[in-house]
Amino acid sequence: MKPFTYERARSPADAAAAGRMPNAKFIAGGTNLLDLMKLQIETPSHLIDVNGLGFDKIEPASDGGLRVGSLVRNTDLAADERVRRDYGVLSRALLAGASGQLRNMATTAGNLLQRTRCPYFYDTNMPCNKRRPGSGCAAIGGVSRQLAVIGASDACIATHPSDMAVAMRALDATVETVRSDGSQRSIAIADFHRLPGDAPHVDTTLEAGELITAVNLPKPLGGKHIYRKVRDRASYAFALVSVAAIVQPDGTGRVAVGGVAHKPWRVEPAEAELPRGPRAVTARLLEGARPTADNAFKIPLVERTIAAVLAEARA
Amino acid sequence: MPHAIPDAAAQNPASLSLVANVSLNINGAVHRLALDPRTTLLDTLREHLHLTGSKKGCDHGQCGACTVIVEGRRINSCLTLAVMHEGDRVTTIEGLGTPDNLHPMQAAFVKHDGYQCGYCTPGQICSAVAVLDEIKAGIPSHATADLTTAPAATTDEIRERMSGNICRCGAYSNIREAITEVAGGKV
Numbered sequence: 084m085k086p087f088t089y090e091r092a093r094s095p096a097d098a099a100a101a102g103r104m105p106n107a108k109f110i111a112g113g114t115n116l117l118d119l120m121k122l123q124i125e126t127p128s129h130l131i132d133v134n135g136l137g138f139d140k141i142e143p144a145s146d147g148g149l150r151v152g153s154l155v156r157n158t159d160l161a162a163d164e165r166v167r168r169d170y171g172v173l174s175r176a177l178l179a180g181a182s183g184q185l186r187n188m189a190t191t192a193g194n195l196l197q198r199t200r201c202p203y204f205y206d207t208n209m210p211c212n213k214r215r216p217g218s219g220c221a222a223i224g225g226v227s228r229q230l231a232v233i234g235a236s237d238a239c240i241a242t243h244p245s246d247m248a249v250a251m252r253a254l255d256a257t258v259e260t261v262r263s264d265g266s267q268r269s270i271a272i273a274d275f276h277r278l279p280g281d282a283p284h285v286d287t288t289l290e291a292g293e294l295i296t297a298v299n300l301p302k303p304l305g306g307k308h309i310y311r312k313v314r315d316r317a318s319y320a321f322a323l324v325s326v327a328a329i330v331q332p333d334g335t336g337r338v339a340v341g342g343v344a345h346k347p348w349r350v351e352p353a354e355a356e357l358p359r360g361p362r363a364v365t366a367r368l369l370e371g372a373r374p375t376a377d378n379a380f381k382i383p384l385v386e387r388t389i390a391a392v393l394a395e396a397r398a
Numbered sequence: 399m400p401h402a403i404p405d406a407a408a409q410n411p412a413s414l415s416l417v418a419n420v421s422l423n424i425n426g427a428v429h430r431l432a433l434d435p436r437t438t439l440l441d442t443l444r445e446h447l448h449l450t451g452s453k454k455g456c457d458h459g460q461c462g463a464c465t466v467i468v469e470g471r472r473i474n475s476c477l478t479l480a481v482m483h484e485g486d487r488v489t490t491i492e493g494l495g496t497p498d499n500l501h502p503m504q505a506a507f508v509k510h511d512g513y514q515c516g517y518c519t520p521g522q523i524c525s526a527v528a529v530l531d532e533i534k535a536g537i538p539s540h541a542t543a544d545l546t547t548a549p550a551a552t553t554d555e556i557r558e559r560m561s562g563n564i565c566r567c568g569a570y571s572n573i574r575e576a577i578t579e580v581a582g583g584k585v
């Protein structure tokens with residue numbers, strides 16, 4: 084690890100202002116940032132510990148939804164009675180991710196901001212536009228089994244690895260932040276993660292030093308909540324493909340897919356195809372997909388996973 | 399985990415230094431340490447306090463050998479900085495039991511042969527103790543069929559909840575039996 088200085092932030096405004104220091108980073112659970120710092124993929128010279136800011140509560144919001152503090156641990160969010168009852172897809176997605184130990188540390192904000200698991204991003208001997216802009220992309224033409232089939236660019240074909248974010252996209256959560264000048268804003272989850280385009284080193288639409296304070300869940304949507312994750316092991320592995328679905332008794336619903344793109348993948352018009360079944364939904368959802376030879380299997384896998392989810396919803 | 403801001407460095411960014419003070423309660427004893435902020439909790443335990451029960455398998459959150467219990471919850475001590483734990487209570491394998499007075503989970507691992515080389519064992523045992531507390535507290539897992547009912551210490555639950563602890567010797571089924579026995583179930 085490169086040397087860094089460390090401070091415990093005393094207030095959100097302080098933290099956001101400190102975030103403006105060149106090469107400063109917030110640290111929450113530390114489970115992604117420290118992993119990457121040990122490999123010198125992240126090299127902050129200053130760490131701002133945000134754990135003391137009190138963003139660790141889940142509170143009812145005035146619109147009937149829930150306001151989830153950015154420091155709420157993944158374990159606590161998954162276990163919250165209201166989340167289990169009204170946002171089951173979110174509990175399920177969280178519980179499908181990482182391990183018990185990691186979920187005890189991982190936070191809501193940190194989970195959203197975790198970086199890709201592209202093997203070349205992790206291998207500092209290889210070119211990677213996300214890690215070193217302009218160096219090239221070793222994954223294109225390389226081992227790309229885990230990588231994106233849609234929304235990718237000639238610069239990067241990475242996927243976003245979060246399970247939680249896929250459920251939040253199905254729920255249409257919003258991310259609340261405070262910028263380094265103290266102003267606040269709220270970002271729809273659909274606009275939060277970016278596609279790689281020609282700037283794959285930028286994962287999200289957050290500004291430098293912008294601090295996430297909370298994630299808002301809309302008022303309960305009802306319906307059946309299902310999260311189905313397909314992976315190489317039965318537990319403790321990232322998704323090859325995952326499906327977050329909320330299906331209403333009349334067969335309408337929402338579907339978001341993980342493991343296929345640089346962001347949780349949801350195409351609202353595809354949901355209009357739900358009455359016509361998984362093939363029609365997948366055709367619309369993955370229209371324009373450009374898989375590699377290594378990961379073309381993901382397209383039928385998405386269809387079959389959606390089929391399994393819809394069968395479970397009917398059961 | 400609320401934190402105080404004790405050190406001058408945090409009060410005055412101009413004095414930010416490459417040494418940070420932290421006070422940790424480890425197995426009941428308070429330790430005041432001045433550390434390079436890069437020091438993980440695992441390295442603090444092993445290299446500074448010579449509590450070598452907690453093991454370093456991967457140093458990247460992937461194996462669980464470094465599992466310790468902080469403020470009642472199991473975490474990977476390799477993926478957290480010691481300075482992030484001002485005032486926290488940490489329990490390591492050394493604090494669970496002693497050779498003459500084993501913790502019930504330690505005794506059950508011995509009885510059921512829940513190890514071969516023993517390298518993963520301290521992490522397995524810390525994790526297992528916390529797993530049973532998590533089930534008691536009603537925290538669900540991926541194996542919990544119904545999110546609205548309380549989970550039980552079934553084989554499926556224990557296997558899923560222990561998936562963050564890897565054992566290269568493959569002692570898994572004996573580990574599961576040891577945990578089941580402590581949970582009061584039929585092995």
Ligand SMILES: Cc1cc2nc3c(=O)[nH]c(=O)nc-3n(C[C@H](O)[C@H](O)[C@H](O)COP(=O)(O)OP(=O)(O)OC[C@H]3O[C@@H](n4cnc5c(N)ncnc54)[C@H](O)[C@@H]3O)c2cc1C
Pocket residue numbers: 108109110111112113114115116117118133153154179180181182185188189190191192193194195196197244245246247293294295296319320321322458459460
């Ligand atoms: C072995 C292993 C397996 C895993 N498996 C899975 C899996 O199957 N599914 C899955 O979804 N995830 C998985 N994960 C990833 C895990 O979910 C993330 O590491 C975790 O959610 C990150 O949260 P954190 O609080 O620890 O983030 P940190 O590491 O503290 O921070 C991550 C990033 O977020 C920034 N940040 C943190 N808080 C804020 C804030 N409030 N405002 C602005 N920026 C902030 C930090 O600066 C940093 O850039 C796995 C991780 C490991 C190590």
Ligand code: SF4
Pocket residue numbers: 199201202203204210211212213214219220221222223230238239240241283
């Ligand atoms: S796919 Fe993206 S993250 Fe992976 S090597 Fe290419 S540029 Fe890097």
Ligand code: FES
Pocket residue numbers: 453454455456457458459460461462463464465474475476477
């Ligand atoms: S050493 Fe911490 S998880 Fe492997």
Ligand code: FES
Pocket residue numbers: 512513514515516517518519564565566567568569
């Ligand atoms: S007993 Fe050898 S690694 Fe588990």
